[in-house]
Amino acid sequence: MAVRDYEPADEVSWLRCRVLGLLDTSYYDDVWPVRRRADLELVVRSDNVVIGAIDVSVPGSSATVDLVVVHPDCRGRGIATALLDEALRRLERCGVTEVEAWTRSDPSALKWYARNGFVETSRYLHVHASAEEVGTAVSARHGLVPAGAFLHARIEREAELRQRFERVYVCRRMVRAMP
Numbered sequence: 001m002a003v004r005d006y007e008p009a010d011e012v013s014w015l016r017c018r019v020l021g022l023l024d025t026s027y028y029d030d031v032w033p034v035r036r037r038a039d040l041e042l043v044v045r046s047d048n049v050v051i052g053a054i055d056v057s058v059p060g061s062s063a064t065v066d067l068v069v070v071h072p073d074c075r076g077r078g079i080a081t082a083l084l085d086e087a088l089r090r091l092e093r094c095g096v097t098e099v100e101a102w103t104r105s106d107p108s109a110l111k112w113y114a115r116n117g118f119v120e121t122s123r124y125l126h127v128h129a130s131a132e133e134v135g136t137a138v139s140a141r142h143g144l145v146p147a148g149a150f151l152h153a154r155i156e157r158e159a160e161l162r163q164r165f166e167r168v169y170v171c172r173r174m175v176r177a178m179p
Helices: 008-022 079-093 107-115 131-137 155-164
Strands: 003-005 040-046 049-057 062-070 098-103 119-130 148-153 167-177
Touching: 003 079, 008 040, 008 049, 008 062, 040 079, 049 079, 062 079, 079 107, 098 107, 119 131, 119 155, 131 148, 148 155, 155 167
Parallel strands: 062 098
Antiparallel strands: 003 040, 040 049, 049 062, 098 167, 119 148, 119 167
16 A cells, blocks of 8 residues: 555545545534645555545644545555555654644544554533524624534533533544654
8 A cells, every 4th residue: 555645646545535535524514615735744555546645734843744545445455554554754854753633432433543652631512503502602793694604612521411402422632742
């Protein structure tokens, strides 16, 4: 399996892989019409189609995995781990001392991060509120009428917010120290 740098010609295939790879996760609606750039961008291709990708931001001595995704038809082949291993090799050469990733409570993602040396260090809530739910929680100001909202909340409020909002996710910070 060949891990290589992302190239601009990969964009359409990368977007498709991202959408299909996230479709059965709690990030199913995190759809982008164009690709956002990251400092380190790697892909695995098969038959000229991106089947796995990892994007990492490197603002200094710590790095953040912005995305790791595998096409659903290609899971279980070690693609995500191969992408991470190559990213870690490159990050180590750049002097990165810690890699973090944020994920929700998808069991397969949590198991994968744990198998790859990440530990959970903190958590908070992502709350997706519909227009009706927002209307009960937020008042309109400056002529703005809420049509929905994406909100963050303290983990201590989980039970209360799950009663009030339909879509509440635990967002977990996963960290791996570099050797």
